[in-house]
Amino acid sequence: MANWFSRIKQGITTKTKDKKETPEGLWYKCDSCHKIVPHEDHENNFFVCTDCGYHQRINSKTYLKILFDENKYKELNPELIAADPLNFVDTKKYKERLITSIQNTGLTDAITTAYGKIDGQKAVIGCMNFEFIGGSMGSVVGEKISRAIDLCLEKKVPLILISKSGGARMMEAAFSLMQMAKTSAKLTLLASAKLPYISILTDPTTGGVTASYAMLGDINMAEPGALIGFAGPRVVKETIGKALPKGFQTAEFVLEHGFLDLIVHRKELKTKVAQLIRLYSN
Amino acid sequence: MTHLDFEKPVIELCEQLEKAKQIAEKSNIDMSTSLTEIEKRIDITRKEIYKNLSPWQKVQISRHPERPYTLSYIQAITDNDFIELHGDRNVKDDKAIIGGIGSIDGESVMFIGHQKGNNTKMRQYRNFGMANPEGYRKALRLMKMAEKFNKPIITFIDTPGAFPGLEAEERGQGEAIARNLFEMFQLKVPVICVVIGEGASGGALGIGVGDKVFMLEYTWYSVISPESCSSILWRSWDYKEKAAEALKLTAKDMFSNKLIDGIIEEPIGGAHNNPDEMYKIVKRELKKYIAKLKLLSPEERIQKRIEKFCNMGVYDEIKN
Numbered sequence: 001m002a003n004w005f006s007r008i009k010q011g012i013t014t015k016t017k018d019k020k021e022t023p024e025g026l027w028y029k030c031d032s033c034h035k036i037v038p039h040e041d042h043e044n045n046f047f048v049c050t051d052c053g054y055h056q057r058i059n060s061k062t063y064l065k066i067l068f069d070e071n072k073y074k075e076l077n078p079e080l081i082a083a084d085p086l087n088f089v090d091t092k093k094y095k096e097r098l099i100t101s102i103q104n105t106g107l108t109d110a111i112t113t114a115y116g117k118i119d120g121q122k123a124v125i126g127c128m129n130f131e132f133i134g135g136s137m138g139s140v141v142g143e144k145i146s147r148a149i150d151l152c153l154e155k156k157v158p159l160i161l162i163s164k165s166g167g168a169r170m171m172e173a174a175f176s177l178m179q180m181a182k183t184s185a186k187l188t189l190l191a192s193a194k195l196p197y198i199s200i201l202t203d204p205t206t207g208g209v210t211a212s213y214a215m216l217g218d219i220n221m222a223e224p225g226a227l228i229g230f231a232g233p234r235v236v237k238e239t240i241g242k243a244l245p246k247g248f249q250t251a252e253f254v255l256e257h258g259f260l261d262l263i264v265h266r267k268e269l270k271t272k273v274a275q276l277i278r279l280y281s282n
Numbered sequence: 283m284t285h286l287d288f289e290k291p292v293i294e295l296c297e298q299l300e301k302a303k304q305i306a307e308k309s310n311i312d313m314s315t316s317l318t319e320i321e322k323r324i325d326i327t328r329k330e331i332y333k334n335l336s337p338w339q340k341v342q343i344s345r346h347p348e349r350p351y352t353l354s355y356i357q358a359i360t361d362n363d364f365i366e367l368h369g370d371r372n373v374k375d376d377k378a379i380i381g382g383i384g385s386i387d388g389e390s391v392m393f394i395g396h397q398k399g400n401n402t403k404m405r406q407y408r409n410f411g412m413a414n415p416e417g418y419r420k421a422l423r424l425m426k427m428a429e430k431f432n433k434p435i436i437t438f439i440d441t442p443g444a445f446p447g448l449e450a451e452e453r454g455q456g457e458a459i460a461r462n463l464f465e466m467f468q469l470k471v472p473v474i475c476v477v478i479g480e481g482a483s484g485g486a487l488g489i490g491v492g493d494k495v496f497m498l499e500y501t502w503y504s505v506i507s508p509e510s511c512s513s514i515l516w517r518s519w520d521y522k523e524k525a526a527e528a529l530k531l532t533a534k535d536m537f538s539n540k541l542i543d544g545i546i547e548e549p550i551g552g553a554h555n556n557p558d559e560m561y562k563i564v565k566r567e568l569k570k571y572i573a574k575l576k577l578l579s580p581e582e583r584i585q586k587r588i589e590k591f592c593n594m595g596v597y598d599e600i601k602n
């Protein structure tokens with residue numbers, strides 16, 4: 001265990017500074033329409049393609065910067081890291097996967113939780129990191145959300161969770177499955193305290209995350225075009241044995257079927273979240 | 283009777299026994315001692331095999347086509363008064379999750395469970411125990427009704443997973459499961475869940491939040507089936523045994539990891555070898571725990587239920 005700690009620590013201290021959101025260089029090429037724009041313009045447009053509106057996947061650091069006033073916030077429980085309770089080995093050891101992920105991303109797990117102000121209103125935000133093992137939900141994600149909700153209860157402030165996840169973390173097997181129950185349990189306490197919970201579903205939100213906290217918001221909102229579903233599109237395609245209809249499992253599709261309140265362009269994200277908090281709190 | 287490959291030694295002895303019986307009948311010779319001898323050996327061999335099962339073998343038993351399914355348990359443990367209740371009052375009646383009310387020795391209970399079929403036609407009718415959102419919403423409707431009339435809830439879990447179909451996605455499979463998790467935590471009545479076969483992923487957990495969660499001895503419960511785990515992590519279907527091993531999905535592992543509250547022992551040779559005995563054991567355990575849970579107030583039960591699940595998970599803390 002000591003060895004594990006020291007290697008993890010090493011991983012964090014030797015991380016590749018702050019990883020860039022975009023490929024190296026001054027230009028950004030849109031993943032959807034392939035248009036090339038100056039990186040600065042792209043960043044000023046909240047990493048959304050100025051041409052086709054494609055919302056590039058961004059990480060928690062960028063979301064927190066977008067949402068919190070003056071990019072000021074206190075990160076919660078950065079000390080929590082995965083423990084590999086099952087000593088899981090597939091083609092690779094889970095521990096090795098963790099070390100690689102920590103080193104490559106400079107993050108400690110698939111969610112970052114923080115406390116700050118959104119347009120002057122105090123709030124807790126939990127934001128998932130897709131680049132950390134596919135944003136998969138293991139014990140750390142569950143515990144961080146659980147503690148974030150504890151803080152909401154203590155400070156009587158709203159909760160915002162930004163989901164971006166492939167689902168459960170298989171290497172934690174049933175521990176990972178039970179995080180669905182754990183986070184839902186905590187959300188019932190938040191509901192009893194009548195504190196608003198805004199769930200923001202971003203590309204992609206699937207599996208156990210969809211089947212727990214992502215779908216349990218008082219308000220469920222999503223970014224345009226985000227893939228949202230329980231079963232992944234590949235699995236659904238295998239089940240029905242034919243091509244999927246156009247637009248299947250997009251945010252727009254999910255809204256039309258009644259499971260989202262609204263779809264919000266990233267440049268309006270902060271305004272809408274702040275407005276909702278205000279409307280529900282005053 | 284369908285037999286699993288590792289049950290072969292028992293099958294051979296059973297065949298020997300049959301032959302010996304035939305000889306005894308034809309020849310009028312008293313063979314009772316050798317017959318008892320073979321019967322004894324069958325017993326010992328079966329015990330031996332079932333004592334040393336690998337995780338994958340347990341997965342195979344959990345799927346044994348002659349294993350009793352939800353409705354069989356309900357018929358056997360109720361006072362012949364079970365009435366099945368249909369529909370989610372919204373879209374349709376799901377056939378992969380059934381529910382209804384019946385009494386156990388005079389006490390009314392709401393039953394909910396995944397239902398598999400025992401022949402090709404029924405397996406299709408039951409969609410192989412893979413529920414659509416309507417199934418979870420029917421389950422929730424019945425649980426809310428149980429709460430209204432202050433009746434305990436018993437759920438039987440036996441599913442290879444929630445159905446990954448097109449309509450299931452359109453009608454919000456994820457939301458349906460999530461809603462059940464959320465609502466089950468605040469149910470004021472006692473809730474007992476028993477994994478009687480397969481407990482795969484969110485599809486199982488969707489009716490699996492209880493004051494007591496038990497697994498029968500030869501069942502499995504995890505985030506994914508060993509086959510799917512093999513195909514995703516090993517990128518091949520050939521590592522299911524290894525995956526079953528790695529996932530720690532057996533009742534024993536789940537109990538030692540504190541992810542379930544207890545293991546209900548099965549008769550020798552598994553539930554399918556002696557269903558009547560299995561029903562008796564399950565009925566006894568359910569009665570015992572309903573009585574225990576009724577001693578607590580609704581608030582105490584809810585608090586304990588929440589605390590139990592909130593304690594699940596293992597992580598480290600980096601100290602500076």
Ligand SMILES: [Zn+2]
Nearest residue numbers: 030033049052
């Ligand atoms: Zn574009």
